Amino acid sequence: MRVAIVGPAHPYKGGGVAHTTELAHRLRAAGHDVLIESWRAQYPSFLYPGTQTVDTPDGAPFPNVLRDLDWRRPDGWVRAGRRLAGADLVILVVLSPVQVPAYLGILYGLRRRTRVVALCHNVLPHERKPYDVPLMRALLRRVDGVVAHSPAQGELAGGLTPAPVTVAEMAPHLPAVLRGRARTSGEVANRLLFFGLVRPYKGLDVLIRALPEGVSLRVAGEFWGGLDETKALVARLGLTGRVELRPGYVADTEVPGLFADVDALVLPYRGGTASQQVWLGHEQGVPVIASRVGTLGNHVTDGVDGLLVEPGSVESLRAALEAFYRPGEPERLRAGVKPVDPDPYWAAYLAALVGDR
Numbered sequence: 001m002r003v004a005i006v007g008p009a010h011p012y013k014g015g016g017v018a019h020t021t022e023l024a025h026r027l028r029a030a031g032h033d034v035l036i037e038s039w040r041a042q043y044p045s046f047l048y049p050g051t052q053t054v055d056t057p058d059g060a061p062f063p064n065v066l067r068d069l070d071w072r073r074p075d076g077w078v079r080a081g082r083r084l085a086g087a088d089l090v091i092l093v094v095l096s097p098v099q100v101p102a103y104l105g106i107l108y109g110l111r112r113r114t115r116v117v118a119l120c121h122n123v124l125p126h127e128r129k130p131y132d133v134p135l136m137r138a139l140l141r142r143v144d145g146v147v148a149h150s151p152a153q154g155e156l157a158g159g160l161t162p163a164p165v166t167v168a169e170m171a172p173h174l175p176a177v178l179r180g181r182a183r184t185s186g187e188v189a190n191r192l193l194f195f196g197l198v199r200p201y202k203g204l205d206v207l208i209r210a211l212p213e214g215v216s217l218r219v220a221g222e223f224w225g226g227l228d229e230t231k232a233l234v235a236r237l238g239l240t241g242r243v244e245l246r247p248g249y250v251a252d253t254e255v256p257g258l259f260a261d262v263d264a265l266v267l268p269y270r271g272g273t274a275s276q277q278v279w280l281g282h283e284q285g286v287p288v289i290a291s292r293v294g295t296l297g298n299h300v301t302d303g304v305d306g307l308l309v310e311p312g313s314v315e316s317l318r319a320a321l322e323a324f325y326r327p328g329e330p331e332r333l334r335a336g337v338k339p340v341d342p343d344p345y346w347a348a349y350l351a352a353l354v355g356d357r
Contacts, residue, residue, distance in 0.1 A: 007119075012052060077101075083109075090116045097131065104142070124136060149169060172340050172345055198223040201269060201272065211321070221248075231245065272291070289324060291309055
């Protein structure tokens with residue numbers, strides 16, 4: 001069947017790009033004729049404080065990509081809808097309610113001449129604005145189906161639309177350069193890693209406050225605000241010599257080096273939906289200490305390949321970190337880490353999106 005995915009592709013970066021690209025590759029490998037309708041300009045810069053594009057792609061780019069969409073050009077939204085009307089299925093990749101006006105323009109151009117599914121990475125944002133619910137309701141009531149990545153997200157979507165909602169766990173989309181066990185040393189480094197985009201809901205401040213004596217922390221990722229506040233917190237707690245801040249975008253080729261000399265990846269999220277971070281840590285051969293939020297708790301086997309803690313609790317996280325560093329425990333948990341097999345996840349994911357059509 002002919003499938004059009006409306007979503008970000010290179011030169012954009014991030015998890016949404018990686019997932020969209022891998023989805024296109026997987027659909028093509030399954031025998032479908034696939035196009036990615038991507039963006040020339042995706043967001044106003046004031047809504048996306050980080051670097052939006054990169055010169056070198058993370059992973060293999062998809063070969064069939066159009067980059068005509070522009071958040072400033074509503075005429076282009078309608079034109080894209082008319083162009084996609086010949087597809088059998090249009091998948092709208094929903095990363096933010098900010099995309100909704102463009103998607104409504106595409107739907108207007110389609111004029112219901114093809115099936116449309118909204119693939120929601122987050123039904124509503126982690127940090128919400130007053131316009132988020134009305135925008136998402138307007139979109140989800142106009143599509144033929146919704147795919148969400150967790151039961152909680154599915155329930156949230158169901159409250160916004162009469163359209164059928166399917167829950168499908170987000171499949172692994174780790175580029176080849178991130179597959180393989182980078183952590184080969186048996187020595188305990190007394191160093192933890194916080195990695196990825198830094199936003200308030202990810203709880204970096206909780207981790208800094210919970211850091212046990214004698215343990216250091218590496219923080220690597222792009223800050224969406226809060227860098228000065230983080231530096232001030234580190235200084236106020238007297239941790240300047242133990243907290244290493246590496247703010248800025250991290251290319252995939254740099255990731256294995258970040259994991260090579262750490263004992264665990266820590267994900268102290270206050271909230272969340274679906275995430276690849278546990279799988280990323282396990283692919284790099286390290287245990288993961290994570291909050292019981294979103295899908296994180298599903299990907300960590302507590303006491304086997306990592307530890308689970310209550311979200312937002314400095315005391316719970318500190319106790320887990322101290323337990324992690326008991327003699328022999330880092331080595332035992334590291335021995336329990338296994339890399340993820342993506343194929344079963346993708347088989348279920350594609351079935352949820354396209355079924356037997």
